[in-house]
Amino acid sequence: MALAGLGLLLFLLPLAGLVVRAPWGQVGQELLAPQTATALGLSIFCSVTATAIALVLGIPLALVLSRTTGTLRSVLRALTTLPMVLPPVVGGVALLLAFGRRGLIGAPLYQLFGVQIPFTTTAAVIAETFVAMPFLVIAIEGGLRSLDQRYEEAARALGANSWKVFARVTLPLLRPAIFSGAVLCWARALGEFGATITFAGNLPGRTQTVPLAVYIALESKPEAAIVLSLVLLAVSLAILIGLRDRWLGEP
Amino acid sequence: MTVFAAASLQPAFDKIAAQIHVDATFNYAGTQTLTAQLTQGAEADVFASADKTQMKTLLDAGLIAGAPEVFAHNRLEIAVAKGNPKGIHSLADLARPGLVVVLADPSVPAGKYAQQALAKANVTVHPASLEPQVTGVLSKVALGEADAGIVYVSDVVTSQKVQGVPIPDSQNVVADYPIAALKNAQHNSNAAAFIAFVLAPDGQSILKAAGFEPA
Missing domain, CATH: 3.40.190.10 (Periplasmic binding protein-like II)
Structure with a gap:
């Protein structure tokens, strides 16, 4: 019990610190400050776009993962979950080496078309997708594996083609898993810092999302940093409470 | 200690x-x-x-x-790729369109000094990124992602991967x-x-x- 309490304290104390030190009288003013509003807007745009891309790419990936077995599955699964355990800064460096001006894909893109990805909003979206998509894939794969396949079989027996089975039977059954996966993915994208600052840099209005703004402001305007941190905290808490055990607890 | x-x-x-x-x-x-x-x-x-x-x-x-x-x-210097492929010779060159310039954020000393130097030279630069540490500026130039950045002379001396373009005393800032x-x-x-x-x-x-x- 004592250890459990200590564990809980470790989580609660930093949060309490934020709440106690928050300049409550200035919250409205700090939130409306142009730099804060810009960072918030950019953060919402980037995290929503990253989640949309993760849905488009992640659902098929989860389908493939759930239908493979053995070594192939272990390898695919390890590759998919790698960004979850990789330090995000390392992820950022890896993204530079792939999409940077001298990167694997970035170099031909730059030489042939003059396209430069680093330091753009696109880079911020790519960084967030890279780091956050695994959360979506894992949630949906879990949903697929616990799916009762008899519904799909029945639909097939009734003459539905594979696309129709997927769209009319599988997807609706998967709705809770897709929803919780998308929300977790979005929350992770919203909080992304390391890969973004390494790969996309830090420029207000273009790549400076809320976590980056917090980091920069901490050194010059601590009040603004605390207010922005509170916003992120409130959003994350609301998401976790909203999801509750029934979705997070699913295998 | x-x-x-x-x-x-x-x-x-x-x-x-x-x-x-x-x-x-x-x-x-x-x-x-x-x-x-x-x-x-x-x-x-x-x-x-x-x-x-x-x-x-x-x-x-x-x-x-x-x-x-x-x-x-310490003084400031412009860091560019080895061989200076973009032909950067002064702070004024940093304003050239199409050039990817990275600076330190004005909240850190290197960024503050860079702004002072640019103001002295009467040059307006549109940076691609404002790095939270001067070492971030150096690494973006060293990796080839940025064409130029303003760093300390000491950064250029100790880095093997970039070349320095001096900034004249009249425009430079002494840290x-x-x-x-x-x-x-x-x-x-x-x-x-x-x-x-x-x-x-x-x-x-x-x-x-x-x-x-x-x-």
Whole structure:
């Protein structure tokens, strides 16, 4: 019990610190400050776009993962979950080496078309997708594996083609898993810092999302940093409470 | 002993640490980060800052023991890729359209100095990124992602991957690096010995080799 309490304290104390030190009288003013509003807007745009891309790419990936077995599955699964355990800064460096001006894909893109990805909003979206998509894939794969396949079989027996089975039977059954996966993915994208600052840099209005703004402001305007941190905290808490055990607890 | 030192000092201080045989731990970061950590109660014995303003913040907070001493100076330089493929010869060239220029964020000394230098040269630059540490500027140029960045002369001297384009004195900014022991230091004698070494000829020649100008 004592250890459990200590564990809980470790989580609660930093949060309490934020709440106690928050300049409550200035919250409205700090939130409306142009730099804060810009960072918030950019953060919402980037995290929503990253989640949309993760849905488009992640659902098929989860389908493939759930239908493979053995070594192939272990390898695919390890590759998919790698960004979850990789330090995000390392992820950022890896993204530079792939999409940077001298990167694997970035170099031909730059030489042939003059396209430069680093330091753009696109880079911020790519960084967030890279780091956050695994959360979506894992949630949906879990949903697929616990799916009762008899519904799909029945639909097939009734003459539905594979696309129709997927769209009319599988997807609706998967709705809770897709929803919780998308929300977790979005929350992770919203909080992304390391890969973004390494790969996309830090420029207000273009790549400076809320976590980056917090980091920069901490050194010059601590009040603004605390207010922005509170916003992120409130959003994350609301998401976790909203999801509750029934979705997070699913295998 | 714990030394909090500006990120730009790392190459020089690592060499000094190897010579003085004192068990020292170094925390290198943007001076602004270090100041924030110290004012929030981080324990350290020595603070070496990349500008006087940050040192004054700690002095005013009553955290510094004795009077800080300036132990080195640094100047700014434009960092470009080896061979200077984009033909950058002055601050004015940084305003050229299509050039990817990276600066340090104005909240850190290197970024503040860069802004002062650009103002003196009457040049407006649209940076691709404002890095939270001067080392971030250097690495973006070294990786080839940025065409140019404004860094310290010492950064160019110790980096193998970039080339420096000098900025004339009339446009340049001289950064003063003050050092001091902290009031809550746990290892007073080691702190004093470290500061003395940095100020002595041996320490000064290491700093000079790392691209700093002696005090």
